[in-house]
Amino acid sequence: MAKSSADDQELRRACESAIEGTKQKVIMSIRVAKSRGVWGKSGKLGRQMAKPRVLAISTKIYKLKHLSKVEVNSNDPSGCTFTLGFDNLRNQTVAPPQWTMRNTDDRNRLLLCILNVCKDMLGRLPKVVGIDVVEMALWAKENTTTTTTTNQVNSEDGPVPTTMAEKDMKVNVEKDLVSQAEEEDMEALLGTYVMGIGEAEAFSERLKRELQALEAANVHAILETEPLVEQVLRGLDNALNCVDDMDEWLGIFNVKLRHMREDIESIESRNNKLEMQSVNNKSLIEELDKLLERLRVPSEYATCLTGGSFDESNMIKNIEACEWLSGALRGLEVPNLDTTFANMRAIREKKAEVEKLKSTFVRRASEFLRNYFASLVDFMISDKSYFSQRGQLNRPDHADLRYKCRTYARLLQHLKSLDKNCLGPLRKAYCSSLNLLLRREAREFANELRASTKASRNPTVWLDASAGAGQTVSNADTSAVSDAYAKMLKIFVPLLVDESSFFAHFMCFEVPALNPPGGVPNGKNSVELAALNECLQELLDGIQEDFYAVVDWAYKIDPLRCISMHGITERYLSGQKADAAGFVRLLLGDLESRISMQFSRFVDEACHQIERNERNVRQMGVLSYIPRFATLATRMEQYIQGQSRDLVDQAYTKFVSIMFVTLEKIAQTDPKYADVFLLENYAAFQNSLYELANVVPTLAKFYHQASEAYEQACTRHISMIIYYIPFQLGLSKMDLRKVLKASLSGVDKSIQAMSKKLQKNLTSEELLPSLWDKCKKEFLDKYESFAQLVAKVYPTENIPSVSEMRDLLASL
Structure with missing residues (x-):
């Protein structure tokens, strides 16, 4: 057996040093590979996911009482991969880690150690999956060494007897996985079946013979049970006959049940129809009750509509009756009434009855309101103290009149909803x-206003030549006239505007001015507005005559007050923008036209x-209308208010145009003195209007026009004066000397004669210095050109120099 890492003492000492201080002792340490991977189709472990680890068994790593399962991974062909399953894992969804040993000997060594500890400690073994316990026991028996040492190790669960090899860590068979009796039974069983490799065919033949013997025994057993089978078949025949009988009975019952089902369905259908008819009858009764309630005319409303009083104390009842009548009429219309009811005789009769109530009430209410309006006005007109009287101007007050009318405002609204055609006669x-x-209020007020105004009358003859040049125009203060008009x-x-607005509201007009802000006028609004303006024409027509009378009266006192008015x-006019006051704007526009007409009349008379x-044959000096126009313009500027500038500027244009045309015509009557006449009058025009021309653009334009005409007249007149001294051209030297001797020998006297001639025909002495300076300048200019011409033509001839002539002129 290859040397195992479990025998590595250095590895064990490293593990013990790692857990030093935990009161634990390492029982076994061995190198393994830890992974979470799965086995692929090739049956090999995904080694790329395995991590080398050292697995050490100590007395305190896991509590062995929770070890429930030891499973060798079947996907690992080598059998070296296994998992340890503990029943106290917190997250059951996470697969336990897999441990891979280097070889099967290491695997058996580790698992045998764990199983021995469990058996000694708990008296039970965990579930072992994927490895044969017998195979492991055989492996332990083959790898048992001579001596073992039992050490007592303390753990949290008590003393744990642990079997460990002193030197090579061999497994002790004294505490094997199986008992001695179990081992003997397994050896006997294996001794029965274990054969050599050459006895495999014999073993197979033996198994086949035993299988055939078993099958023969089964067939024999089946044949011995034939009587029982026949008995079972007879029972099946009897059961089949019973089933046939039952099927026939069920068929009969099915037919009867079908007939019964049809009868039940027929009964249910009739019951449903009866129930539906009952529900419909109930709904019909409810609808008829509602309809009858809708058709019922309350006696108190019927009495009020047909013969009730319209006094103020009864108006609440009348309004309630109107509201009920409007609701009843709407309730009998198709949108609010089912179309199936609309053609019922009872509905038609009741609708005719309600319509008759409506026409009766509308007729009675209209007649009452017409008489009521007339009586209110008659009462006020009969009271003379209400109007302006001699020595007392009374301001019209319609507050009480409007208060009494408002009592019937809601009645008018209901009348409009009941019959909008009735409003036309009421409005009229x-x-x-x-x-x-x-009209009575305006007439009395205007009469007393004129009678109480004290103002001196100014003559309209402002620019008449017959008035005399020295006569001054009256400067009496006539501001009281325009104040009276204001x-x-x-x-x-304001009274007429308020009356127009009140009338529009009171008589239920729907016009844009009465709608909320932002409303867009439509066709209906335009029709209503036209109707309103027509009514306002009737309401206020004739009152303009009293305003005209005040304008005409003011014009007669002082025509210039037309400018102020x-x-x-x-x-x-600029402040009246409400559509409900359309007639007031028309009235103000007519007054403006009347005032403009009167002022135009004044301008025409002055022109x-x-x-x-022009009719005067001989005119000398400054015409009388020149200074009078300056006085007129000064006063007109004092009367300008608001936008009357255009009115005055138009008058200025007409005045000055006529003045200049007339001036030119008069000048042509005597061409010899025309230039003197023109320059004097144009100069007088400029002098009289100098200050006004600086502030009035229109007069400034005419000022510049007069200045140009003045310069032209001066130039022509001075040239005539200068050429009074004769000069001849185209002469010989001898002739030149004769002419110079005759002309220049007494030039000082000639210049003095020229000055006297200029002064002789000039009536405006203040113009003489400026004209004489112009004359001397023009004379020097002409003499200089003469001297240059003589020097060019007769270079040897001597004449007085220009400087000598300038000194001579300066000395005179």
């Missing part, structure tokens, strides 16, 4: 009645006054 009746009140708007525009109207200046 309300508009007709309230229109009388609003007060009229301040009182009545135009700005006031624009501010109110006509300017044009009348």
Whole structure:
């Protein structure tokens, strides 16, 4: 036997040193291979998964009482791989590790040691699988040595007698795996069958003979039991006859059961029909009860709808009756009523009865509301103290009127749901009645407003030449006029807007302004809005005449106040955006047009006054409308409010265009003095409008236009003055000397004559210095060109130099 690693003393000492201090003693240590692998199809162990280990048996590694199974792996052909199964493993799903010995001798040595310990300690052996115990006993007997030593080792479970070899660690047969008696029986049995290799055929023939003898004995035993077999066959025949009889009886019973089943099914079908009919009848009775309840008209509602009072104290009952009536009408319609009921005679009759109740109630309620609206307005109109009186302006107050109307707001909503066509006449009746009140309030207020306003009247003759150049225009303060107009708007525009909005809500209009924010107008809303605007036209129509009267009155006092009133109207118009106040926007737009028309009338009259200046045959100096226009423009700028800038700028354009055209026409009547006339008037226009032109772009444009015309007129007039001194060209030297002698010998006197001529025709003395400076400059320019021409043509002739002429002009 090869030397085993169990005999390696160095390996044992290494194991003992590894567990030193644990109070354990190594019984055996041997080299093995540990793996979790499985055996492949080739029957060889997956060595790549095996790990070399040392397996040591000590007195305290595992408690041997838990060792339940020792199994040699059948997949290992060498028989060297085995597992030790313990019943106290925590995870039963994990396979126990496999131990692979180097040879079968090591395997037998280790397993025999474990089994001996179990037998001595526990008095029992674990389950051994995959190895023959007898084979192991024979191996132990063959490998027994002479002397053994028994050592007593303490463990946790008590003293453990352990058999160990002193030198070569041989196995002691005194404590074998089998007893002596068992061993003798096995030897006797083996002695009976063990033969040499040459007796195999004889042994096989012997077994065949014994098998044939056994088969013959079985056949003989069967033949001896023939009477019993016949008895069994007779019993089987009797049982078969009984089965046939039973089958016939079962057939008869089956037919009867089938007939009975058919009878039961027929009875069940009739019962089901009767039960279904009972359920249907019950449901029908319930539906009929509900239908009868729906068709029943409560007597208290019928009385209220046909003859109840519409006083404020009874309105709660009327509203309840309306709600019941609306619900009853909806309940009799097909969506809320089964279509099978819709054609029933009782339903048709009840529907006609409810419709009659509806028409009766709508007629009575409409008649009451028409009379009620008229009575409210008549009561207010009859009270004279309610309106403005002499010396007292009363602000219209409709709070009480709206409070009384709101009492019937829900009634109107129910009337719309019952019959929307009834709202048209009611809306017209309300508009007709309230229109009388609003017009009366506006007329009385406007009359007293004009009577109580103190303002001096300004003449409309602003630019008339017949007024005289020195006559000044009245500067009386007329702000009270525009203030009165603003007060009229301040009182009545919010009132009319509130009335429009209240009317839209009260009369159940569905318009975008009354819908929640973000609502998208649709076709229905546009139709409703058109209907609302039509009603508002009837509600407020005619009230604009009183506003027109205030505008016309203000125009007569001071036409320029149209500018202020135009700005006031624009501010109110920009603030009216609600669709429910559409007529108020139209009213403000008409007022704006009326004011613009009146102001245009004033502008046309003023332009006509300017044009009348053309008829004067002889005009000298500055025309009267030039300074008057500056005064007019200054006042117009004081009246501008809001966006009235366009209105005034249009008037400026018309005024100045007519003024310049008229000025040019007048100048053409006397061409000799035309340039002097033009330059004086254009200069006066610039001087009078200098400050306004700096802040008013429109006037600045005309200022620059007048400046250009002034420069052109100055140039033409100065040229005429200068050419008053004659110059001739194309002369000989002798002729040149004669001309120079005649012209330049008294040039100072000629220049003085030129100054006098300039001063003679000029009426505006303030223009003389600037014109004289222009004249001297122009004269020097022309003389310099003359001197250059003489020096070029007559280089030997001497004439006064330009500097001498400049000094001469400066001295005069």
